[in-house]
């Protein structure tokens with residue numbers, strides 16, 4: 496059963512990658528996180544700075560640490576004990592870093608990348624600013640189509656992310672999105688990358704593992 500499920504998910508991931516490529520994204524299916532780390536090392540090599548949007552996937556793969564170990568200037572607003580002003584400066588610096596890392600809240604099998612954001616540093620940086628953007632997403636993020644991707648965010652990614660961040664939102668209590676008006680709402684902005692943005696190179700690694708929310 497587990498083997499068949501894995502096979503099914505991989506087939507979906509491969510279809511997703513094919514359609515992302517048709518949409519001019521530099522998309523790749525990767526068997527595991529270690530393979531992604533090897534690719535990321537190569538991408539980090541020539542750059543001076545790396546920015547990180549809030550992402551459980553990217554953090555769990557240790558890409559922040561890898562960038563620091565390689566001597567890169569790292570813009571990460573999640574470092575403990577930063578003041579508000581310091582986190583703000585980090586978020587702003589992410590907009591013009593050389594290489595920006597993020598995950599996706601959902602990918603569609605039809606080749607779109609969908610994200611929601613509360614502040615906008617992540618959704619802004621992934622469409623314009625950094626020279627290159629790297630999106631890493633486990634195959635659990637894939638929905639059949641754009642409508643399914645938006646639904647996945649409402650039903651799965653939003654509530655789980657709000658809960659993980661300790662947000663006082665209705666979904667973090669009930670697990671159900673109520674399209675809330677909370678000041679802590681994490682879904683203020685929705686971006687859909689239908690095709691590669693004209694001036695931003697986007698590499699997408701779809702990983703054959705469950706990662707993030």
Ligand code: SF4
Nearest residue numbers: 653666672673675682
């Ligand atoms: S809109 Fe509000 S309730 Fe819905 S997922 Fe976002 S934060 Fe949660």
